[in-house]
Amino acid sequence: MAEKLIKPEDLARGISYKHPEKDWRDVPTEMKKGCINYGALPASADYLDLPNVKKWQPMHDDWQLPENWKEIIFEGLKERLKKFRSLQLFMDVCVRCGACADKCHFYIGSGDPKNMPVLRAELLRAVYRSNFTLAGKILGRMAGGRELTKDVIKEWFFYFYQCTECRRCSVFCPYGIDTAEITMMVRELLNLLGLGIDWITTPAANCFRTGNHLGIQPHGFKDSVDFAVDDLEENCGVRVEAPINKKGAEVLVVVPSADYFGDPHYYGFLGYMALFHEIGLDYTFSAFASEGGNFGLFHSNEMMKRLNNKIYAEAKRLGVKWIIGAECGHMWRVLHQYMDTMNGPADFLEEPVSPITGTKFENAKATKMVHICEFTADLIKHNKIKLDPSRNNHWNVTYHDSCNTARGMGLLEEPRYILKNTCNKFHEMPENTIREQTFCCGSGSGIGTDENLEMRMRGGFPRANAVKYVQEKHGVNLLTCICAIDKATLPPLLQYWVPGVEVAAIHELVGNALVMTGENDRSIDLRGDKMGGKEDTEDV
Amino acid sequence: MHVISSLFILALLIGLVFLGVGVLDLQYLFGVIIPYAAITLFLAGVILKVLKWAGAPVPFRIPTTCGQQKSLSFIKADNLEAPHNIWGVLGRMILEVFFFRSLFRNTKTEIKDEKIVYGSDKLLWAAGLAFHYSFLFIFLRHFKFFAEPVPQLMSIMQKLDGFFQIGVPELFLTDIVFIGAVTVLFIRRVVIPQVRYISLPADYFPLYLILGIGGTGICMRYFSKVDIVAIKQLATGLISLNPIVPEGIGIMFFIHFFLVCVLFVYFPFSKLMHFAGVFMSPTRNLINNSRVKRHINPWNPEVKVHTYAEWEDEFREVMKDAGMPLEKE
Numbered sequence: 001m002a003e004k005l006i007k008p009e010d011l012a013r014g015i016s017y018k019h020p021e022k023d024w025r026d027v028p029t030e031m032k033k034g035c036i037n038y039g040a041l042p043a044s045a046d047y048l049d050l051p052n053v054k055k056w057q058p059m060h061d062d063w064q065l066p067e068n069w070k071e072i073i074f075e076g077l078k079e080r081l082k083k084f085r086s087l088q089l090f091m092d093v094c095v096r097c098g099a100c101a102d103k104c105h106f107y108i109g110s111g112d113p114k115n116m117p118v119l120r121a122e123l124l125r126a127v128y129r130s131n132f133t134l135a136g137k138i139l140g141r142m143a144g145g146r147e148l149t150k151d152v153i154k155e156w157f158f159y160f161y162q163c164t165e166c167r168r169c170s171v172f173c174p175y176g177i178d179t180a181e182i183t184m185m186v187r188e189l190l191n192l193l194g195l196g197i198d199w200i201t202t203p204a205a206n207c208f209r210t211g212n213h214l215g216i217q218p219h220g221f222k223d224s225v226d227f228a229v230d231d232l233e234e235n236c237g238v239r240v241e242a243p244i245n246k247k248g249a250e251v252l253v254v255v256p257s258a259d260y261f262g263d264p265h266y267y268g269f270l271g272y273m274a275l276f277h278e279i280g281l282d283y284t285f286s287a288f289a290s291e292g293g294n295f296g297l298f299h300s301n302e303m304m305k306r307l308n309n310k311i312y313a314e315a316k317r318l319g320v321k322w323i324i325g326a327e328c329g330h331m332w333r334v335l336h337q338y339m340d341t342m343n344g345p346a347d348f349l350e351e352p353v354s355p356i357t358g359t360k361f362e363n364a365k366a367t368k369m370v371h372i373c374e375f376t377a378d379l380i381k382h383n384k385i386k387l388d389p390s391r392n393n394h395w396n397v398t399y400h401d402s403c404n405t406a407r408g409m410g411l412l413e414e415p416r417y418i419l420k421n422t423c424n425k426f427h428e429m430p431e432n433t434i435r436e437q438t439f440c441c442g443s444g445s446g447i448g449t450d451e452n453l454e455m456r457m458r459g460g461f462p463r464a465n466a467v468k469y470v471q472e473k474h475g476v477n478l479l480t481c482i483c484a485i486d487k488a489t490l491p492p493l494l495q496y497w498v499p500g501v502e503v504a505a506i507h508e509l510v511g512n513a514l515v516m517t518g519e520n521d522r523s524i525d526l527r528g529d530k531m532g533g534k535e536d537t538e539d540v
Numbered sequence: 541m542h543v544i545s546s547l548f549i550l551a552l553l554i555g556l557v558f559l560g561v562g563v564l565d566l567q568y569l570f571g572v573i574i575p576y577a578a579i580t581l582f583l584a585g586v587i588l589k590v591l592k593w594a595g596a597p598v599p600f601r602i603p604t605t606c607g608q609q610k611s612l613s614f615i616k617a618d619n620l621e622a623p624h625n626i627w628g629v630l631g632r633m634i635l636e637v638f639f640f641r642s643l644f645r646n647t648k649t650e651i652k653d654e655k656i657v658y659g660s661d662k663l664l665w666a667a668g669l670a671f672h673y674s675f676l677f678i679f680l681r682h683f684k685f686f687a688e689p690v691p692q693l694m695s696i697m698q699k700l701d702g703f704f705q706i707g708v709p710e711l712f713l714t715d716i717v718f719i720g721a722v723t724v725l726f727i728r729r730v731v732i733p734q735v736r737y738i739s740l741p742a743d744y745f746p747l748y749l750i751l752g753i754g755g756t757g758i759c760m761r762y763f764s765k766v767d768i769v770a771i772k773q774l775a776t777g778l779i780s781l782n783p784i785v786p787e788g789i790g791i792m793f794f795i796h797f798f799l800v801c802v803l804f805v806y807f808p809f810s811k812l813m814h815f816a817g818v819f820m821s822p823t824r825n826l827i828n829n830s831r832v833k834r835h836i837n838p839w840n841p842e843v844k845v846h847t848y849a850e851w852e853d854e855f856r857e858v859m860k861d862a863g864m865p866l867e868k869e
Contacts, residue, residue: 009654012651012654012655013654015651017651017733017734018733019733019734019736019737023541024737024738049844081596082595082596083596083597083599083839084596084597084598084599085593085594085596085597085598085820085822086598086602086821086822086823087596088592088593088596089593089596089817089820089821089822092589092593092811092813092817093811093813093814093817093818093821094811094814095743095811095814096735096738096739096740096743096811097643097664097668097735098664098728098732098734098735098738099642099643099646099664101734101735101738102647102648102649102734103647103649108649108651108656113734113737113738116734116738118738119737119738122738133809134809135742135809135810142545142741143740143741143742144740144741144742167604167823170604170823171604171606171642171645172642172643172645172646173642174636174640174642174643174668174814174818175814175817175818175821175824176604176636176642176821176822176823176824177821177823178602178604178823181602181823208846209846209854210851210855211851217855217858218855218858218859218862218864219855219858219859219861219862219864222862222864223862244864245864245865246865247865287859287864288848288851288852301599301600301841302841302843305841305843306843306844306845306846309843309845309846310845310846310848313845313847313848314848317848317867335831336830336831337600337601337602337830338600338830340830340831340834340835341599341600341601341830341834341835341836341837341840342837342840344834345834359612359613361611362832363609363610363611363624363829363831363832364831364832365831365832366831366832366833366834367830367831367834369831374611374612377612377615378612381612381614406605407604407605407606408602408604408605409605409609409828410605410606410607410608410609410618410621410622410828411609411611412607412608412609413608413615413616414611414612414615417615430658432647432658433658435607436604436605436606436607436621437645461656462656465655465656468655
């Protein structure tokens with residue numbers, strides 16, 4: 001795969017924002033290699049009882065659509081128009097002003113006009129007009145309509161899996177039209193025809209069965225956690241407890257599965273464990289709720305609910321008081337905006353109060369789930385932990401806002417507050433690329449696959465471009481973030497565009513800087529590399 | 541192509557007035573029946589559309605947060621960009637509706653020397669704002685035709701508008717701003733490649749229609765004089781539901797009036813409904829408090845879940861071997 005990938009300089013030079021003269025409705029879509037994701041494995045789709053399961057790949061000519069595929073789409077669309085005001089409204093009010101056009105990372109990185117958010121939405125809107133509006137029914141094409149054909153279905157598949165549901169366009173839209181909503185709806189429709197992608201369906205099936213996307217069984221989960229405990233002891237000289245499925249613990253901690261299985265997520269996981277040990281938090285992990293992430297979000301609202309269900313169920317079974325959710329972007333979109341609505345009310349839990357500082361987390365009083373950055377920032381503010389930021393002096397840090405925590409939650413300052421207290425060298429990327437205007441990694445919403453690598457490099461170009469700016473200007477060598485998909489997909493992205501910049505969890509820096517009771521000389525960081533600025537830590 | 545086809549429709553509409561009023565002498569149709577029908581369709585259409593939107597529930601609380609959430613006491617929350625109470629939402633909506641807050645963010649993305657650069661781009665915001673406000677001002681100014689005596693507010697507005705006292709009758713500033721802004725909106729639609737590519741006849745047509753209305757209006761005021769007294773008689777007659785069509789109203793007025801009627805009828809069936817939709821957008825008008833207060837989804841579906849008991853049944857042996865706690869031994 002890698003040797004075939006277009007070179008970064010060729011990719012950047014090849015991007016053109018000139019568009020064909022031909023009406024977009026007459027431009028056929030090519031299933032371009034490197035820009036599509038493989039179809040769902042039948043076994044995974046079957047496990048989830050999905051409709052119209054088949055062995056199928058998007059590169060094939062025949063997509064084996066069920067006989068009544070048109071009816072399925074029309075019925076499905078009709079149903080969703082009635083169920084979602086967002087969809088109905090977003091179909092009707094777009095004025096095509098073009099403000100969103102160059103706000104999408106996929107458009108910026110590909111120059112493909114159908115990646116402009118407005119045109120991505122028009123792919124659905126055109127079919128909507130022809131079949132659900134009076135003007136469209138009478139005037140057809142003249143009214144911006146379009147007949148629903150098998151090629152339209154293919155085009156939907158291509159472009160709605162080229163949207164990462166990052167919501168950047170919705171920040172700029174004068175009516176708040178959110179392409180993520182439209183993408184979610186079209187993906188639901190495609191799933192009705194059995195046209196899911198494997199990178200979403202298989203993790204969802206795994207999660208449904210074992211409790212996590214990676215399909216790690218409970219004993220494997222325990223092995224990972226035990227291994228991490230050993231690792232942490234080796235690095236810090238402190239042996240921590242990391243209880244699993246412990247009934248009666250005060251707090252249930254839910255992490256994305258990549259935290260205990262992926263790199264560099266894992267160092268952040270070590271950081272959480274070190275922190276919880278140092279403050280003496282009475283907590284437990286769960287092997288059943290061993291996934292905070294939710295690939296159901298990228299599949300359908302029902303699937304999201306099915307996968308999310310286990311968090312409250314497990315909190316109830318274990319009898320905890322409240323829940324901490326670890327670093328993960330889309331996981332927090334679900335926890336913040338969907339969980340309580342879907343699987344609440346969580347009336348069997350208590351309003352979260354930090355046992356260390358006494359702070360009431362009133363912003364989570366119904367959902368009873370606190371973001372770990374909120375929790376840690378509060379500890380720091382109350383001087384409950386001792387931090388030595390010079391231990392991160394080998395890092396020159398910048399921070400990437402994850403789309404979902406930024407635009408789906410408004411969690412902007414908490415991680416920055418933590419960073420300011422855990423490292424000495426911190427530089428922001430340009431303002432058009434951070435906070436609510438942050439750029440996606442280009443691989444979110446379940447499309448971070450190897451087969452989709454070229455499109456990921458294109459979509460990640462704006463993010464990488466901003467990292468390169470601070471690398472050149474300030475010598476930044478570490479991009480921190482609080483999203484598991486970021487941590488998995490930014491390293492190859494930066495390797496491609498900005499070699500020399502690593503990726504890390506916020507809590508990796510917390511773990512490094514944390515002064516622990518009974519610790520060793522801390523000569524190595526959580527990665528096992530030489531700790532930076534050791535000479536400055538004499539006073540510890 | 542779309543640029544021409546929609547212009548053709550405007551020409552057709554104007555031709556219709558020449559035929560109807562100029563040739564067939566259907567003053568009553570164009571002066572009374574069509575206007576009444578248009579306003580009825582407008583009201584009914586808008587109400588039905590809004591009811592249709594309102595009839596679809598908002599199952600999830602999905603505001604797009606554009607600022608800091610309210611969380612810890614020492615972190616300043618941004619109530620306007622990520623509202624945490626109703627006042628924040630009100631403020632956000634006021635900024636959006638009256639000042640086009642989101643458009644104000646607009647940037648322009650370019651690639652230079654293999655690098656992406658962002659520039660400020662406020663043209664769309666400025667032209668959009670100028671267009672909407674001048675349109676509103678002109679619309680309100682028209683009430684002088686419907687009211688007798690003319691309310692003082694109208695006279696003040698008119699004085700303000702003609703402040704520079706250029707020409708006789710004095711030139712209205714809003715007329716210039718209006719025509720200028722619509723022209724800018726039209727030109728950017730044709731000139732900017734991305735915007736041209738996405739534009740439909742439904743995007744050009746309203747611009748033509750509005751330019752047609754503005755053009756005929758300006759024409760009547762400054763160039764081809766019409767009988768204002770007769771027009772006012774028609775207008776007051778219409779509004780008091782006692783319509784009469786006085787003699788001697790010029791054709792220019794009928795074109796103007798008919799295009800306004802077309803605009804009214806066109807409204808509920810088109811993108812112009814954004815004027816009502818902007819108030820109902822769930823990414824803007826919801827409080828970002830989904831963790832504070834449970835939001836109810838009226839159709840919250842029953843779904844098949846995987847229970848802990850089923851899970852433990854499948855993995856009991858391996859868990860036992862690993863020494864993990866179990867519910868059932």
